[in-house]
Amino acid sequence: MIKDKLLTDNPELLHYIADKLHITILGGIKLTGLDRLKVTLKMICTDNKQVTFRHSLDLYNYIQTAQLIERSAETLDVSTTDINLVIGQLITELENYRATYLESLKPKPQEIRKLTDAERKAALTFLKSPDLLKQTQAAILQSGIIGEETNAIIAYLIYTSRKRNTPLHLMCLGASGTGKTWLQEKVGELIPEEDKLEITTLSTNAFYYFGKEELKHKLLLIEDLDGADNVLYPLRELQSKRRISKTVTLKDSKGNMKTVTLNVEGPVCVSGCTTKEQLYEDNANRCILLYMDNSPEQDKRIMDYQRRISAGKVDQYEERKVREQLKNVQRLLKPISVRNPYAPYLNLPDAVFKPRRTMLLLLMFTETITYYHQYQRELKTDQDTGEQYIESTPADIEAAIALLETALLKKSDELNDACRTFFEKLKSWLKQNQTETFYSKDIRSILRITPSSMQRYLHELELMGYIKIVRGSRYKGFEYKVNSWNDLESLTNNTRQIVKDILETINAVVRNPTVTQTDDGLHKPQRTNKKKEVTQ
Structure with missing residues (x-):
């Protein structure tokens, strides 16, 4: 007696061998649409191989399956009982095959690499640098990024925000060939592999079939938004609501229809590239926009670097070493709440379009800079809620405004x-x-x-x-x-005057808190007798 088995060597030509029947599934089966099992079958009886029965149907459709059993039994001269048994076993085998294949397609979770004592000490020393942003900017340039100093540090900080409950998002804009994808790729190399997902194209429902927490606190790098055109809506929902859901109907084991809701939770940090700012305006409104440097000077810098690479005059080992160090710095950052007591003093120029979202982006970027300085901030405790947090400083606000000066000007300019x-x-x-x-x-x-x-x-x-x-x-x-x-010039001067007034006001009413912490970073809660308030 031949043991029933499904041969899957060729996904486009599956074979199911039973005791009396040999069934070929022509074209294989579709992996999507789990509520149906459409196939084209070629059935041969081993007792009479001259007779063949072919039929296309949905094996989940009771009427179609019943007709298949009746007509194939008549054609192949096999009892309906035997065929009914074989078809039932075939359906089970195909379901198992599809489930196994889909599971194999899922990316295996990256293991979080444990830092050695030396790596941890080096990363901690880096995070405690007095001029951390300048040190980071210098390290980013040493990692192989040419030019784009400001854009690179902004992108790195935005990617850092993936660890927060309210991450920022990035959109790189520029004409074709100006280095959008290159910048995103190079800065993305500074983020640990376990924290990012690089995407070229996505099907319409792709986001809904991720695991519930598979995307949580991940960095999504989309090479070209044109390739993700079908998923712009769920992408916006992930950015704004930090979760998406979709309700679909499926058949249970008895063939009854039931409703299932697919939930995917964020938050996620999304970064994408495009040449079409206006086409993706809804997504751009949720992002900090980076405009690429397409000046002749930048062209010369890039070409000079390309020549030095070709001549073997670039120390690529040193570049990789710097990239690994920045990854370790990212691994050392811990979840911590951030509060900005100086937020009430921040204002935007009247010329800024969509000021509500622009203000939110500025506040979140300031908090991200504070978060990045977590090993240089006093850890405080809210006496009412018990929540531990760190506070933004005037230096954080000044750094945020200085880095986003171009972005704020672009937001104020009615010309693209x-x-x-x-x-x-x-x-x-x-x-x-x-x-x-x-x-x-x-x-x-x-x-x-x-x-x-x-x-x-x-x-x-x-x-x-x-x-x-x-x-x-x-x-x-x-x-x-x-x-x-x-x-x-008028727009620039007005914006800079407003920024100057804001910083003067903040520096006039606040003083920097004392930094107290253990040698290992944020482990020492600081309690106060009463809340500290900023008063004018």
Whole structure:
């Protein structure tokens, strides 16, 4: 007697061998849609191999399965009892095969690497550096990142926020070839492997089938948001609500329909790259935006580094050593609450668009800087709740504003980054040539801009009143004149004056607390007789 077995060597051509029947599943089975089991069967009776029965059906459909048993029994001259038994066993084997295969596709959880005493001591010494942000910025550059000093430290701090209950999110913006993916990838290499998940493309429902806590406090690196277009909605929900859920219907073992809710919990830190800021505006509103440096100076730095790499003049071992050190620094950071007693003094320029979310991002970024300095802060205890926390300092606020100065200016500018860059280059060229008017065909060739981009920029600038048409026609070309010469300077000065006033106010009403802690970091709770309040 032949023992029933399912042969799965070829996923597209499964074989099920029973005592009297040999069944081939043509095209295999679908791994998605667990509420159905659609197959195309080729059935042969071992007693008469000249007769073949083929049929396509859903094995979970009772009527279709009953018809299969009846018609195959008649064609193959086998009793319905035998076929019914074989089909039941086949369904069980296919379910087990699908479950096993799906389980094998799940990424195995990364083991948290334990630090040696030497590694822990080095990481702790690093975290206690008096000028921690400067030390971190220098280490990031030593890890192999060329240029983009400010963008790199901002990205590193945002990725650090994944350990908090309210993580930040990042979107890298820029034209094709300006280094968006490269920056995200290189800074991502400074995060421990067990804390990140790199994604190229995702199917529509992919996020809902992660384990309930599989994404918790993870960094999601999305190479190109165009490749994740199908999952932008659940991605936004993960960013805002820090959890997603989906209700689906499934059949139980008896064929009855039942409702099941799939829950995936965050929080997660999301980082993505795109050239289309306006297309992903809803996601961009939830992120800190980084604009890539596409200056000629940055091009030279990158090309020089590429030449030195090719010539073997870059110490890649030292770069890897620095990357490992920064990973160890990340592993040493612990969950701790952060409070910012100076938040009431923070204001945004009136020109900032969507001030509610911009203010939230600024506050969260300040808290992240405080969190990163946790080994240099006094650990306090709330006398009412017993919660332990650390407090932000004026230095944290000043560092946050200094790092996000460009981002805040972008939030205040009604022109997008590409159009603003074009406009500033245009004004610079006009000033050099001591003229106020220009033809698009002349500027296009000088600034090396495609006709479509030129047309889009001019239309946007004219629509917002930055330039106007003084003469010309659609056929001969239009002559344009600049209306606004100092808009960016005024915006920058106003923003910096507001920041200066905020910092002066904060420094006038507060004093830095004394730092007390054990040699091993945050292990010594500090209790006070009453709450300390900041008063003006």
